[in-house]
Amino acid sequence: MAKVKKQPRPKAQTPKGFRDYFGAEVTRRQEMLATIARIYHLYGFDALETSAVETVEALGKFLPDVDRPNEGVFAWEEDGDWLALRYDQTAPLARVAAQYRNDLPSPYRRYTMGPVWRNEKPGPGRFRQFYQCDADTVGSASMAADAEICAMLSDVFEALGLGGDYVIRVNNRKVLNGVMEVAGIGGPEHEAERGIVLRAIDKLDRLGEDGVRALLGEGRKDESGDFTKGAGLSSGQADVIVGFTGARRDTGAATLERLRELVGESQIGTEGIDELSQIAGLLSAQGYGPDRIVIDPSVVRGLGYYTGPVYEAELTFEIQDEKGRPRQFGSVAGGGRYDDLVKRFTGQEVPATGVSIGVDRLLAALDAKGRFVQGAAGPVVVTVMDKTRLADYQAMVADLRKSNIRAELYLGNPKNFGNQLKYCDKRNAPFAVIQGEDEAARGVVQVKDLKLGAKLAQELTHEEWRDQPAQFEVAVENLASELAKRLT
Secondary structure, eight states, X not given: OOOOOOXXXXXXOOOTTOOOOOHHHHHHHHHHHHHHHHHHHHTTOEEOOOOSEEEHHHHOSOOTTOOSTTSSSOEEEETTEEEEEOSSSHHHHHHHHHXXXXXXXXXXXXXXXXXXXXXXXXXXXXXXXXXXXXXXXXXXXXXXXXXXXXXHHHXXXXXXXXXXXXXXXXXXXXHHHHHHHHXXXXXXXXXXXXXHHHHHHHTHHHHHHHHHHHHHTTEXXXXXXXXXXXXXXXXXXXXXXXXXXXXXXXXXXXXXXXXXXXXXXXXXXXXXXXXXXXXXXHHHHTTOOTTXXXXXTTOOOSOTTOOSEEEEEEEEEEEEOTTSOEEEEEEEEEEEEOTTTTHXXXXXXXXXXXXXXXXXXXXXXXXXXXXXXXXXXXXXXXXXXXXXXXXXXXXXXXXXXXXXXXXXXXXXXXXOHHHHHHHHHHTTOSEEEEOOHHHHHHTXXXXXXXXXXXXXXXXXXXXXXXXXXXXXXXXXXXXXXXXXXXXX
16 A cells, blocks of 8 residues: 655744734834824824725726736736735825715715735845835815825824924926936827836835936846846936936925926926925925925825826934944835726826835834833733632732733743743733732732832842832732732
């Protein structure tokens, strides 16, 4: 009889480009998103959750650096239809706005928070699944909607404690379209070149002017040897485009004047400059100065569906890269106007504008600025000294929870008390509650202040440590009130 081949054990490893999130990370994300949601709600935006799966047809072909609708997304065929995990939160909103257009108010203001997936090459800090937090207004052509998004984004950063450490940069794709007309690539026959130009400018911060010029010309080979085909522009055409990215001046008015010079007689370009002027005036009237929001022609956003104003939020404080070199933290949010996205479904133009916050990057920024307490406290742990008295111990845990104190009963093997204390350390517990036979008879418990004990153990001699206050006795009925006082 043939020997049955033993099935190999699966490897316990995270798939490439994905990661796991544990307790403190998840809690921090929830805290941050709650702050953002409060600001969005304050501005009158309603929450929306959409399916993680959309049809490829509904998602459309809008991912940068891809040529086919189902490239860059995780897609599969089902009953003749192609389905895919959403790659952002905007394309699903367009589908919702079209599907429920008779039921939703117009304008419709919504925010959403959740994961998105991109089937792209992973790298350091670049994952295939990540969180986005979006806010959009669908159904308003007014530049007041765009100004409001920028103001709201600024308020988010202020609420998160990042005041003085960010700038929101605003531009308009119509201005760039006007510049491309001047450069001779404004016609419909140059659509492919314009797409490459957009993506090239969007990489200006990362690649520098030389890298962008390479992409505007024949193309560029990166450090790994991968070659990206360029737009094929002449050096003169590239000069016009690069001149646009460097058009920012000391004041918003001077920047707008320089842009008017660059777009010349272009109607679309002039329209974009007028829209930027409106946005600047609206923001100034609300008290948002150039220390928070500025006009910057280098912002274009890489996605192909933007049709007007675009904006990007950049954190300006310095961090060290993987080689120990100082650099600015960089972009954590971006968005813009996309008036044609809903039209794909309805045939009718529906104006829309919105912003997306990169949740993981913003969390990393808050960590870098020390906005979170490292090693946030875990639960109070009630230890088990006598297995026959589990009900008594569980009653203590219940009393602590009723007082809104995070607490748990040790559920492992209680035979080795040292292991219980090791568990407390792994849980980052602030206190361990101990009640043996003697304490039970007297109606008290011993409480170990684990944080204070660890600190004093590093500073005191053994004789001094024995008299330190890191362990104290308290009556069972006073346990919750005593811990509440010490936890605050």
